[in-house]
Amino acid sequence: MEKNNSTLHILRHSASHIMAQAVQNLFPQAKLAIGPAIDTGFYYDFDLTDGYAFTQEDLIKIEEEIHKILKENLTFECYRIPDVDAQIAEFKAQGEIYKAELLEEHKNDNPTLYLTKNKDGKVLFNDLCAGPHVPYSSYIKANAVKLLKVAGAYWRGNENNKMLQRIYATAFWNKEDLQNYLTFLEEAEKRDHRKLGTQLDLFSVREEVGGGLVLWHPNLAVVREEIENYWRTEHRKRGYVIVNTPHIAKSKLWDISGHSGHYRENMFFIQDEGEEYVLKPMNCPFHILIYQANRYSYRQLPLRMAELGTVYRNEKSGALSGLTRVKGFTQDDAHIFCTPEQLIDEINAIIDFVGDTLAIFGMPFEVELSTRPEKFVGEIANWNRAEAGLKEALDKRGMTYEINEGDGAFYGPKIDFKIKDAIGRTWQCATIQLDFNLPERFELKYQDKDGVLKTPVMLHRVIFGSMERFHGILIEHYAGAFPVWLAPVQAAVVPISNEKHADYAQEVYNRLRSAGIRVKLDDRSESMNYKIRELLQDKKIPYVLVAGDREIETNSIAVRVRGLGQAGVLGVEEFITGLTDEINSRSTQLAVRG
Ligand SMILES: [Zn+2]
Numbered sequence: 163m164e165k166n167n168s169t170l171h172i173l174r175h176s177a178s179h180i181m182a183q184a185v186q187n188l189f190p191q192a193k194l195a196i197g198p199a200i201d202t203g204f205y206y207d208f209d210l211t212d213g214y215a216f217t218q219e220d221l222i223k224i225e226e227e228i229h230k231i232l233k234e235n236l237t238f239e240c241y242r243i244p245d246v247d248a249q250i251a252e253f254k255a256q257g258e259i260y261k262a263e264l265l266e267e268h269k270n271d272n273p274t275l276y277l278t279k280n281k282d283g284k285v286l287f288n289d290l291c292a293g294p295h296v297p298y299s300s301y302i303k304a305n306a307v308k309l310l311k312v313a314g315a316y317w318r319g320n321e322n323n324k325m326l327q328r329i330y331a332t333a334f335w336n337k338e339d340l341q342n343y344l345t346f347l348e349e350a351e352k353r354d355h356r357k358l359g360t361q362l363d364l365f366s367v368r369e370e371v372g373g374g375l376v377l378w379h380p381n382l383a384v385v386r387e388e389i390e391n392y393w394r395t396e397h398r399k400r401g402y403v404i405v406n407t408p409h410i411a412k413s414k415l416w417d418i419s420g421h422s423g424h425y426r427e428n429m430f431f432i433q434d435e436g437e438e439y440v441l442k443p444m445n446c447p448f449h450i451l452i453y454q455a456n457r458y459s460y461r462q463l464p465l466r467m468a469e470l471g472t473v474y475r476n477e478k479s480g481a482l483s484g485l486t487r488v489k490g491f492t493q494d495d496a497h498i499f500c501t502p503e504q505l506i507d508e509i510n511a512i513i514d515f516v517g518d519t520l521a522i523f524g525m526p527f528e529v530e531l532s533t534r535p536e537k538f539v540g541e542i543a544n545w546n547r548a549e550a551g552l553k554e555a556l557d558k559r560g561m562t563y564e565i566n567e568g569d570g571a572f573y574g575p576k577i578d579f580k581i582k583d584a585i586g587r588t589w590q591c592a593t594i595q596l597d598f599n600l601p602e603r604f605e606l607k608y609q610d611k612d613g614v615l616k617t618p619v620m621l622h623r624v625i626f627g628s629m630e631r632f633h634g635i636l637i638e639h640y641a642g643a644f645p646v647w648l649a650p651v652q653a654a655v656v657p658i659s660n661e662k663h664a665d666y667a668q669e670v671y672n673r674l675r676s677a678g679i680r681v682k683l684d685d686r687s688e689s690m691n692y693k694i695r696e697l698l699q700d701k702k703i704p705y706v707l708v709a710g711d712r713e714i715e716t717n718s719i720a721v722r723v724r725g726l727g728q729a730g731v732l733g734v735e736e737f738i739t740g741l742t743d744e745i746n747s748r749s750t751q752l753a754v755r756g
Pocket residue numbers: 175176179276290291292293294295
């Protein structure tokens with residue numbers, strides 16, 4: 163068996179059996195559920211019947227037990243169950259109710275057990291499983307397996323079932339790969355936007371408001387304001403019109419759009435005097451109504467309509483987290499109404515827009531194209547043309563992309579952009595979605611060259627996706643150390659002595675503030691070094707400007723730069739000019755020096 167990335171899941175799944183064996187050695191009452199490999203490792207679900215919960219110490223003991231088992235160098239052997247009913251009865255007698263339930267379901271699939279045997283051929287453990295596994299436990303290296311954490315998980319993911327205990331763990335082919343992964347996890351933990359959100363006073367989620375409903379504090383609202391300013395300016399430059407639409411609409415609208423049918427469980431309803439309203443889960447129907455307010459000829463198309471539209475979608479509260487899993491969020495939404503002939507140019511323009519925007523944040527991206535599913539609406543000729551057009555647009559730029567055959571929505575093919583952050587994690591953000599359905603449902607028309615009324619094509623498009631989620635990604639991407647154009651505070655002024663230098667520090671502060679720089683004056687009675695360290699390291703402010711006798715004499719400031727420290731002395735005007743350039747160019751480097 164080859165030891166590479168594509169066989170890693172076999173190693174990991176095999177390790178999950180060894181973990182289950184270790185758990186049952188130490189906790190004989192533990193009943194086994196399932197133990198699959200996942201992208202980052204593997205897990206196993208256990209039912210500790212007496213309500214006992216695994217502790218951190220238990221994880222250490224289980225890991226030691228795994229090491230002990232691995233020393234025995236076991237073989238993994240597949241064993242076809244000869245008498246399924248007898249085996250079910252045996253599982254039941256052993257209290258293994260989950261295995262019994264699974265076996266009952268797979269009765270007719272030639273079910274197998276996997277036995278782990280020692281060198282004398284003695285069976286030490288068995289588990290219901292279809293495999294595949296590594297042939298010998300020696301493939302699993304004791305120093306390349308790590309138990310990570312415990313979490314609750316419902317049997318079969320159903321909240322009506324019993325809550326089991328899931329141990330998350332990981333395994334690699336060798337120690338180095340495991341070490342690299344653990345370092346990555348540590349880095350990801352340091353960047354966790356929920357933790358930084360508190361440390362940097364960026365946002366909060368309160369129980370009184372509800373899970374998944376975000377309070378943007380001034381510090382993060384500033385970041386959003388800068389991004390929204392960029393967003394509006396760029397949309398104007400690229401020929402979009404910007405609109406605003408209400409937060410609620412009558413159910414009738416969602417009946418026409420079809421959302422009441424297939425999207426109902428995600429929608430919030432409001433009753434008012436016998437009329438039912440819906441808190442909007444999407445902006446599309448409103449934009450369509452705005453299109454309907456005018457008549458269009460082919461010459462007036464495309465119509466590109468954008469809105470920072472706040473939508474609400476009912477997510478299970480268990481899935482809600484920080485800024486990345488929310489119930490209420492603002493989409494940077496746009497809908498483009500065009501003729502079929504204009505479609506490819508429009509798609510190209512959007513890909514440019516996405517690429518230009520992500521370049522500002524230094525985020526590379528990958529592209530996936532999802533094509534026509536079995537059940538679809540619209541003309542097959544339009545689908546073929548659209549898919550060919552999407553491919554052509556991607557090919558022309560030499561973009562590599564994956565095709566998810568048959569994975570498009572029933573109403574149209576789509577392109578998904580997956581961005582890579584600073585530590586290599588991918589996040590789904592921008593999408594371009596064609597829609598052959600809504601223009602039909604709302605009977606949209608335009609007058610073509612030949613005078614005939616025809617149905618336009620509609621594109622749904624987001625670049626950031628949701629503002630909440632994108633800001634969560636940005637916080638983690640920058641580890642809270644925003645480039646100067648986004649930094650909530652761009653510079654802080656610190657007098658060396660509050661008695662002697664406070665007036666001058668105040669003067670510097672005033673000059674920066676008048677120049678439009680987000681500046682803070684730190685005249686607390688703490689020591690200067692303490693303040694500088696806190697401002698640069700804890701608060702992650704890009705520039706700290708120190709003012710003392712020498713600086714007063716020469717009308718200057720001593721510059722300290724985040725991540726660098728002392729960077730010389732600079733005239734106040736020179737600093738303002740340098741910083742303003744850096745802000746206006748949206749530079750990601752802190753380059754102003756004395
Ligand atoms: Zn297995």
